[in-house]
Amino acid sequence: MSTPAEPPAISSAFFRGVKSAVTSVFFLVLLGTYIGIGALAHDYGFSPWWLALSTIVVWASPAQVILISSLGTGAALIEVALAVTLSAIRLFPMVVALLPLLRSRTTRSRDLLLPAHLTAVSMWVESLRLLPAMPAEQRVAFCNGLGVGYQTTAVVFGFAGYYLAAGLPPLLAGTLLFLTPMSFLISTARNSRQLVDRLAFGLGLVIGPLLTLNQVGLDLMWTGLIGGAIAYGIHRLRRVTK
Amino acid sequence: MNALVAELWPYLLLLLVGYLPNEIWRALGLVLSRGLDEDSELVVLARAVATAIIAGVIAKLILFSTGTLAAIPLPVRIAAAVCGFLAFLGVRRSVFVGVATGEAVLLLGGYIFGR
Numbered sequence: 001m002s003t004p005a006e007p008p009a010i011s012s013a014f015f016r017g018v019k020s021a022v023t024s025v026f027f028l029v030l031l032g033t034y035i036g037i038g039a040l041a042h043d044y045g046f047s048p049w050w051l052a053l054s055t056i057v058v059w060a061s062p063a064q065v066i067l068i069s070s071l072g073t074g075a076a077l078i079e080v081a082l083a084v085t086l087s088a089i090r091l092f093p094m095v096v097a098l099l100p101l102l103r104s105r106t107t108r109s110r111d112l113l114l115p116a117h118l119t120a121v122s123m124w125v126e127s128l129r130l131l132p133a134m135p136a137e138q139r140v141a142f143c144n145g146l147g148v149g150y151q152t153t154a155v156v157f158g159f160a161g162y163y164l165a166a167g168l169p170p171l172l173a174g175t176l177l178f179l180t181p182m183s184f185l186i187s188t189a190r191n192s193r194q195l196v197d198r199l200a201f202g203l204g205l206v207i208g209p210l211l212t213l214n215q216v217g218l219d220l221m222w223t224g225l226i227g228g229a230i231a232y233g234i235h236r237l238r239r240v241t242k
Numbered sequence: 243m244n245a246l247v248a249e250l251w252p253y254l255l256l257l258l259v260g261y262l263p264n265e266i267w268r269a270l271g272l273v274l275s276r277g278l279d280e281d282s283e284l285v286v287l288a289r290a291v292a293t294a295i296i297a298g299v300i301a302k303l304i305l306f307s308t309g310t311l312a313a314i315p316l317p318v319r320i321a322a323a324v325c326g327f328l329a330f331l332g333v334r335r336s337v338f339v340g341v342a343t344g345e346a347v348l349l350l351g352g353y354i355f356g357r
Contacts, residue, residue, distance in 0.1 A: 085263035093292035095271025181303035200290040204297025227294030
């Protein structure tokens with residue numbers, strides 16, 4: 001397949017995306033997370049190539065952890081698919097919030113296929129932070145660079161974890177696993193500049209565990225709907241009263 | 243032939259119960275975001291819902307940990323998250339300082355109080 005030569009501004013935007021990816025805090029997060037997932041895949045007897053492919057096509061660490069641990073213990077396939085799809089619901093509002101930032105007058109729909117697939121917490125958080133300051137026609141290329149940079153990092157450290165497996169002392173392994181919630185906590189807080197985002201963030205932190213403690217089914221979906229709706233409602237009320 | 247099937251079976255499972263049920267939400271987002279403006283109210287609402295879900299995931303990972311992380315006591319995990327967050331607020335809103343502080347507290351607390 002030959003593609004027409006791209007203007008230099010576009011390809012340099014792609015490489016700036018890659019550079020942003022490997023110099024952001026998420027580089028360390030993915031390093032830790034995927035070393036952990038690599039070790040998990042090793043424990044459950046998957047091949048390292050299977051793990052690499054799952055990182056490329058699934059590209060969501062919670063779904064991959066579910067997939068590996070449930071397939072590995074022989075759960076019913078429909079149960080596995082259901083658990084994966086529930087964990088992935090968050091991708092829907094993320095894509096809906098991200099793509100309008102990427103769409104300019106010259107954007108074709110197929111240009112958005114790759115950014116939609118590459119959408120994951122790391123890429124989403126960094127895109128929402130960095131895109132607004134960028135010219136509209138460079139945003140798709142930048143996002144693709146960011147996503148490809150993150151995904152490559154994840155694949156490489158998945159292999160590393162696979163071969164390191166079992167060699168790590170438990171405390172160190174636990175510290176690596178803690179990288180995910182710790183960095184998500186802080187980077188999401190940093191990104192929440194408007195009141196509506198801060199409210200949604202705070203509400204989610206409280207509602208999520210409360211629903212889990214009360215063993216409510218589909219707890220994350222409800223956390224999003226309840227927390228998001230309350231935050232949005234307050235945002236609308238303030239605008240009306242202003 | 244059977245050996246080939248056995249070889250490829252895990253990959254088929256990956257696509258059927260991993261890729262498809264996960265990707266469907268991205269595809270749905272792609273279709274439904276058409277025609278939406280970045281400042282539109284629906285996008286603000288979608289961002290609020292996504293942010294609340296991510297916050298819920300974070301809280302669950304810290305409070306109801308599984309695997310090796312569960313061996314580090316809950317108070318240590320909470321203290322690490324709080325210290326990391328305070329360090330982030332205190333030191334020029336630096337994500338790196340926040341994460342490093344949280345990790346250091348976890349490592350130290352896990353070393354002293356861990357099982």
